[in-house]
Amino acid sequence: MRNFDAVVLGSGGAGLMCALVAAKRGKTVVVLDHAAKPGGKLIISGGGRCNFTNREVSSENFVSENEHFAKSALSRYTPEDFIALVESHGIAYHERKHGQLFCDASAQQIIDMLVKSAREAGAEILQKHKVLSAVRSVEGYLVATDQGEFSGKSLIVATGGLSFPKFGATPIGYDIAKQFGLKITPRVPALDGFVFSAEDRARLEGFSGIALDAVMTTNGVVFQENLLFTHAGFSGPVALQASLHWNPGDEVRINFVPGLSREELMEWFSSRKGNKLEIKNQMAELVPKRLAERFCELYLPETLDMGNFPKVQLAAFCEKLQDWCFLPHGTVGYGKAEVTRGGVDTAELSSKTMEAKKAPGLHFIGEVVDVTGWLGGFNYQWAWASGKACGEAL
Numbered sequence: 001m002r003n004f005d006a007v008v009l010g011s012g013g014a015g016l017m018c019a020l021v022a023a024k025r026g027k028t029v030v031v032l033d034h035a036a037k038p039g040g041k042l043i044i045s046g047g048g049r050c051n052f053t054n055r056e057v058s059s060e061n062f063v064s065e066n067e068h069f070a071k072s073a074l075s076r077y078t079p080e081d082f083i084a085l086v087e088s089h090g091i092a093y094h095e096r097k098h099g100q101l102f103c104d105a106s107a108q109q110i111i112d113m114l115v116k117s118a119r120e121a122g123a124e125i126l127q128k129h130k131v132l133s134a135v136r137s138v139e140g141y142l143v144a145t146d147q148g149e150f151s152g153k154s155l156i157v158a159t160g161g162l163s164f165p166k167f168g169a170t171p172i173g174y175d176i177a178k179q180f181g182l183k184i185t186p187r188v189p190a191l192d193g194f195v196f197s198a199e200d201r202a203r204l205e206g207f208s209g210i211a212l213d214a215v216m217t218t219n220g221v222v223f224q225e226n227l228l229f230t231h232a233g234f235s236g237p238v239a240l241q242a243s244l245h246w247n248p249g250d251e252v253r254i255n256f257v258p259g260l261s262r263e264e265l266m267e268w269f270s271s272r273k274g275n276k277l278e279i280k281n282q283m284a285e286l287v288p289k290r291l292a293e294r295f296c297e298l299y300l301p302e303t304l305d306m307g308n309f310p311k312v313q314l315a316a317f318c319e320k321l322q323d324w325c326f327l328p329h330g331t332v333g334y335g336k337a338e339v340t341r342g343g344v345d346t347a348e349l350s351s352k353t354m355e356a357k358k359a360p361g362l363h364f365i366g367e368v369v370d371v372t373g374w375l376g377g378f379n380y381q382w383a384w385a386s387g388k389a390c391g392e393a394l
C-alpha cells in the first residue's frame with residue numbers, strides 16, 4: 001500500500017486542478033481514475049473545444065440550495081486566473097457570445113496543460129484505477145481500487161455527476177458522502193433540454209430541425225438564445241439553460257418573435273391584408289416558414305380575411321406566437337445532460353476548503369457538489385475554483 005498526503009478521486013477538471021495546486025505546495029498527491037485517459041469530460045466539452053470559462057462569472061450563474069456557497073471559492077479563483085494559466089501555456093482561444101471562452105484548436109490542450117503541470121509539480125495521475133471504496137484509517141483515509149490500496153491523510157472526492165455514463169460517470173462520490181453521513185440534495189439531469197408530452201408531440205409533428213432565436217421562461221428565469229425543435233422536444237442553448245431551472249409540473253413559455261413588442265406584432269398584422277395563405281407566406285418575415293405554416297394551421301380560421309380579422313382574435317393569435325405555453329413531459333435525461341443538478345449538500349461543507357464538517361480530511365469538489373452552473377463555461381469555472389480552494393487547504 002502507498003501513502004500520500006492527498007488521494008484525489010477523479011482526474012476530471014476539478015481533480016486535476018486540486019492535484020496541481022496541492023502538489024505545487026509540496027504535498028504528495030495521487031489521482032485515481034478508472035477511465036483510460038485523464039480529463040474526465042473535458043475532451044467532449046464545448047463541442048471538443050472546451051468552453052473553459054466565461055468572462056463574467058458570479059454566484060448568480062449557479063443553481064444551488066445555498067446560493068451563497070460558491071462565492072468564496074469563485075472570488076479566490078477567477079476567470080482571469082484561469083485565462084492567465086491558459087495564456088502562459090500558449091493555448092490560443094476565442095470569445096463567443098455571452099462571454100464564453102473556447103480553445104481555438106482542441107479541448108485536449110486544456111487536459112495536456114493540467115496533466116503536464118500536475119505531473120511536473122510531482123502529482124501522480126493513475127488511470128485505469130477503479131475506486132471501489134473509501135474508509136477511515138489511522139492515517140486518514142484508505143481507498144481500495146481494482147489495482148490495490150492507497151492511503152491518504154486527506155481524501156478528495158472529484159468524481160463528478162451522473163451525466164454521460166458512457167464517459168465514466170458513476171455514483172461513487174455520492175455513495176462516499178452518504179457513507180460518512182453527509183446529506184445529498186435531490187439530483188436530476190440538467191442542461192439537457194425538454195421532451196414533449198404525447199399531445200405536443202402530435203401537434204408539433206414535422207417541426208424537427210426548425211431553429212430560431214427565442215425567449216424561454218420557466219420558474220421565473222428568462223433566457224434568450226437559439227432554440228431547436230427536435231423530433232422529441234426542444235434543444236439548443238435556450239432549452240438547455242431553461243432545463244436547469246425546470247422542475248416537474250412547471251410550465252415553460254416561449255416567445256417565438258422576441259424582436260417585436262406585443263404592440264409591434266399586433267401592428268405588423270394589422271398593416272397586412274390577405275387570406276390565410278397570403279398571411280402565412282408573409283409571416284416568413286417573422287419566423288421560419290414551417291413554424292409559420294403550422295401556427296396558421298393551428299390557430300387561424302380557414303376563412304381568414306386579415307383586413308376584417310377581429311382585434312380580440314388577432315391578440316389571441318399574437319399571444320400564441322409570443323407566449324406559447326407547454327408542459328414538458330420531462331427533460332432529456334442523463335444520457336445527454338451536460339450536468340447533474342444537485343449533489344453533496346453545501347451545508348455539509350466548508351465554503352473555504354470544501355472539507356466535510358462531519359469528516360475532517362474529506363473534501364468534495366466540482367460537479368459532485370450541489371453547485372451547478374449555467375451553460376457557458378460556468379461549470380468548469382466551478383471545477384477550477386473549488387479544486388483550487390481545496391488544493392490550497394490540504
Ligand SMILES: Cc1cc2nc3c(=O)[nH]c(=O)nc-3n(C[C@H](O)[C@H](O)[C@H](O)COP(=O)(O)OP(=O)(O)OC[C@H]3O[C@@H](n4cnc5c(N)ncnc54)[C@H](O)[C@@H]3O)c2cc1C
Nearest residue numbers: 010012013014034040041045046051131160168366367380
Ligand atoms: C457533452 C458535455 C459538454 C460539456 N461542455 C462543457 C463546457 O464546454 N463548459 C463547461 O463549463 N462545462 C461543460 N460541461 C460540464 C462539465 O463537463 C462538468 O461540469 C465537469 O466535467 C465537472 O468536472 P468534475 O471534475 O467535477 O467531473 P468530471 O469531469 O465528470 O470527472 C470525474 C472523473 O471521475 C471519474 N470517476 C467516476 N467514478 C469513478 C470511480 N468509481 N473510480 C474512478 N474514477 C471515477 C470519471 O472517470 C471522471 O474522469 C459539459 C458536459 C458534457 C457532458
